[in-house]
Amino acid sequence: MRTLAAILLIPALLAPGAAAGDTTPPTAPAELRVDAVTCESAVLTWSAATDDVGVAAYDVYHDGQLVRSVPGDTTSATLPVVGGATWGWYVNARDAAGNVSQAGPTVTVTPPFCEADREAPTTPGGLSATATGTTVALSWAAATDDVAVTAYVVHRDGEPVGTVTGSAANPPATSFTDSGLRPRTGYRYTVLARDAQGNASARSEPVDVTTGAGCAGPVCGVAEVTAESDLPWGLVQLPDGSVLYGRRDVFDIMVMNPDGSGKRSVGTVPDVAGTNGEGGVLGLAISPDFATDGWLYVYHTSATDNRIVRIRYDGTLRTETREVLLTGIPRNKYHNGGRLRFGPDGMLYAAAGDGQDPDQAQDLASLGGKVLRLHPDGSVPADNPFAGSYVWSYGHRNPQGLAFDSRGRLWEQEFGNNVMDETNLVVRGGNYGWPACEGTAGDCAGPGLIAPVRTYPVAAASCSGIAVVRDVLYIACLRGTRVYRAVISGDTLTDVQQYFVGTYGRLRTVEPSIDGNLWLTTSTRGDKDSVPGNSAERVLKVTLGE
Template sequence: MPDPRGSTRALWLVVLSVLGLVLPTTTATAATVDTSAWYVLVNRNSGKALDVYGRSTADGARISQYTRNDGAWQQWQFVDSGGGYYRLKSRHSTKVLSFPSTADYAGLVQTTDANTSGQQFRLADSTGGFVRLLNRASGKAVDVFGSSTADGARIVQLPDTGGANQQWQLVKLGTDTTPPTAPGNPRASNLTCSSVTFSWSASTDDVGVAFYDVYHDGQLVTSVPGTALSANLTVTPGATWGLYVNARDAAGNVSQASATVTITVPQCQADTVPPTTPTGVTATASGTTVTVRWTASTDNVGVTGYEVLRDGTQVGSTSGATTFTDSGLAANTRYQYQVRARDAQANRSAASTPVVVTTGDSCASALCSITAVTTETDLPWGLTTLPDGQVLFGRRDAFEVVRLDPATGAKTVVGRVPNAAGTDGEGGVLGLAVASDFTADPWLYVMHTSSTDNRVVRIRYTGGALTGTPQVLLTGIPRNKYHNGGRLRFGPDGTLYIATGDGQNGDWAQDRANLAGKVLRINRDGTIPADNPFGTAVWSYGHRNPQGLAFDSQGRLWEQEFGNSIMDETNLIVRGGNYGWPQCEGTTGTCGGTVAPKRTYPVAEGSCSGVAVVRDVLYIACLRGQRLYRAEISGESLTNVQQYLTGTYGRLRTVEPSADGGLWLTTSNYGDKDSIANNSNERILKVELGR
């Protein structure tokens, strides 16, 4: 099976080598091996690197050779076993190289380090700075099977002949930790209905720029070599995209993003013909919920969705489905419904013939009522409920914390978060949380972006205001325009869980020494709990951009994260678990040895951010999908998954439990992809739950 991993990067490492831009390295021999360093082992015959096949972290995963890309799955540390022997530990999996038997052709694998003789190797020097690796148990040499030069070729043991296929160059990796500067002067040209040319000015780097990664709205579109200053992109007719670019060097350091260039893609052909009017419209009441159904319309090009009107005002939409649920209505009330169809160029049909329905006298559904408690000119991102029922929420781009009185809708700014900064994207004041003993020990915990990183702080909340200097609990979480994560949640054990994005560098998500692309866990004073799996703040890894955390009645942690372009994920987080990003998105890619999601969603129906658990029901707030998912937790599964509020309030960012057993919801419709304060028009919604 071919190995589906980043061959673009590997190809350009060859180009960069020719240009003299690859990260400086040195080689080692048996006498000079550095046990504190990381090495790439390059075969003399093939020129390819010793590699964990498929980026697996599983015991027994086979070792192959692959074109050098310097990924963590190609990096090895020599651990001294004494007597001139070493174990070779993978940076990616922390497991060591091992031969399971002493037989000829036994395949090299990775296994948990037990310091057995099958895991120990002696370095025997060859000519030209190459070494042979001789296994202590068998005395045989590490060999590329059949002297193959192919990617994915097996690594086996055979008697030591000194052949080129048994010789390895130990390439000691350098210590470049400086990212390139942000690309400048981004611009778009040659825009058509199917393509655009996106260009920028060169970044600078202390070693050299290896790649440029081009994104739209947080989604990776393509990567080009560091010698290129433009990319031809395929676009979607009618879409509005925000394009930007990051620079990346050979060591994997990623720059901050360029400024955003907004493009509105024209349609490929003029269309002025609206769809036909929907027919067969029915409306059925169950308590205070109404279900509307209709027969599909037709169009000369294609119907792209439907809009549902209640008493003449649009209250929701679908992306092609011919049923809609309208929840939280008044009891014993007469309503009139109509449906109209739309196409890709916003041509709308006439509204259907009205149908009338009267709701019942009590709520018999999941959502009984929805009330807009207040509006906001800035983005309400993090939200938490205090023991007295008052609510604190953050204004992301204004860097303020506001107290909301649920009874009156009155708002009071209680303080500004010092040192908070935007990212011209989705950074700023993000997650908020309070501990269960807040009344006795009133700290507000905040995750926010600074000018250099994302960090977690706590600030005293006394006398109805934030007071004193924040205590910094955790720093060094990489930041970028997008993929900052940001949700905070206290666990039943009193520790604080933190969702962090990958900082637009997928490799960081698999690097357990990096805080990006993780669920982190710290004590409330910032110290590391003794039972964390890796002795650091890392609790789980392999996440792309998680923004939802919630605990169920059994104390299990549910997490929601954004996919790139294929699948979003709802995960059940386990201690030390690897959730697969970037080699696995949802269930697509090289997912062996990773923890599978409990549910996936097409990105177009998801892009979900916050989650909350009430009475062991998981509620999921979605942005692009413009809906609220409701899923019953049954064992380790999510069952009876239903959709509510589809298109009713637009993009939903945050969902949190309320003090009275309901939900708080926040919208994120305007200005959520920049760092401009007070350019939004959002609502904070109170949801009363039924059954």
């Protein structure tokens, strides 16, 4: 049964008098194609879905972001595009009761630019560098272009180390911070400008700088521990120092020593299925009593849902011990959530996405769009806010970050649609507003809605994992290709800084290490499909300052 809030939030495209008791979703739309492609628009067409009652609407998505909704008797849409950018579209069908289909196939297109641009930007000037310990801060004067400068590429000793991106409407910043360098070492930097069509300026005049005797900042060093051909999603470090991480599309668990040696697969998680998007083997957590019980907890996608299981690990994944703890978390191509975290209360917390059905986030009868809380054995805690329910908080879109601070408070990181991401301080029974509210945009004044502690523009964020070390919050961002660092001060986040902007590409997971530092994983290729082994990723170790 849907809550009153959910009923009020059903989109206007749904027909009045929605069929009560209809729980069967439509079939997935198929046969997508793109026609009439110009530099500003394209026409997307698909074959009609079917439903036991009737299709009320189609939702058109671009790589997990809702672009447009059209009535159920329409099987095409004219969509805005940007020349030169690659778009991956797919369509979900929705019936009058709010049931949402699984996503149809993805069709991609790269529209042409509106006009040929063969003129490179001018060369950036005035490059300066200041070393503070093992961190170098760079700044330069903006370049110019006949159309627009859209990026600056920073080179250290002749090799690219970061890309500062922007657009014609939002020019890229003219500064860059390079962290984790060697002490007492000389470096030479240059920077070049690039436009949207790939024309690049000459490199700037170089600037030389020598780092200090030791680390004087929050980030003191970065080292690649291992390379990986699949997507490392969940990662945990065991009491003996060894590291386990899941390979999302291969469906197995890897183990390695802290230095990356001894890496091997320890077994495949049973009953995992991809989604041709972002499903597979997702979050990992180990029991608070792992040294004695050996339980490894896994959040994964199956053919029908997302679920949480536990399997004993003793150097091998003992799949015969698997226990399915929770099923029925909505799945779809995107919005599967996936992060697991044990709290100081000994309970397991899980970040569950809305399965691309926004209405579920407000429906307390659904596990979608929620932070869930369960006993380690999978039972419902008696002190959960809604009797007999796993729901701890609701009104979430696609949460993928969970972390606890020294006061035992739960911080959560959540993807926005196309306006803003949000960092939330989660409280028992709290409603965080989705789908009426995205960050602070939309109808956010409803009674009882809890505002985010901080928001970030989607283009500079799309953040997944979070970690807390010494009451500092670290946030790993995909589209934003950076790590945010923020000091937890009371109920606020202060002294917000950005690291690794464009240095390592898309960043998925950040986890505390047992020596007080950070693990960091990349997610740069193949993270929008379910093809195993088509990535080129890295697991990094970040050494933090005091």
